[in-house]
Amino acid sequence: MAVGPVEYLVIAFPGGRFTGAIAPALAEAVASKAVRIIDLTFVYRADDGAIEMVELEDLDPQELVSFEPVEGEITGMLNSDDIRKLGERVPPGSSAALIVWEDLWAVPLTEAVRASGGQLVAHERIPADVAEAAVSAAGSTR
Template sequence: MDLGPVEYVVIAFPGNRFNGEIAPELQRLVGNGTVRILDLTFIKKDADGAVSYLELEALEPDEALVFRDIDGEIEGLFSEQDLAQIAEELVPDSSAALLIWENSWAATIAGAVRRAGGVLLEHERIPAPVVEQALEAAG
């Protein structure tokens, strides 16, 4: 099986204001084969600094409702150390969504590179503001 590049993101929500607007976009990306969700975990830190960790299946039904149609293999790829480190960086009264996805759109080219004996030497994301500035300068 070919496997595309796998990435993770940590998205913080100051004031624990997660409204679920991200879920429909994740559903669209999964539905059209752009990404495959491998892990999704939530961290909540209350105003006193107490931390709780929630996997998708442990969310309250009303919280999990926005993710009900997201297909994925929620497997616990984040380690306890990963979660503790991210929780430490969160300010009190905030939360974070931790997401690991495979860029499934790139699986076939990644497989072809591997079968051809190619080795990935470097992969880096260029921040959107840098690209926007370069495009404006070139335009």
């Protein structure tokens, strides 16, 4: 079974307030089959730096994204130590959503690469600020 790239994203919400404003965009990505959510975890980093994992049932259900859970248990990607380390990057007094997803759009490409005998040599993300600056600069020269 081919698997698309699996990525994670940590989104901090200053003041410790997750409003759910990202839920519609995430739900749209899931509904369009562009991604499959593998894990969704929330953390809160207190002003003193202490990190607390927030259970889904403790959040307002209106603010959550409905997604089909992965069949079977997927382990070995992020554990509680990983989550704690990522939580340390969240500013004190903030909450954060940690989203792990599979890029389903890439599965056909993965299958085609394998079928042709190709192999992935590198896969990196260009930092958002660098990409935005490059696109903005290109737009200003048109």
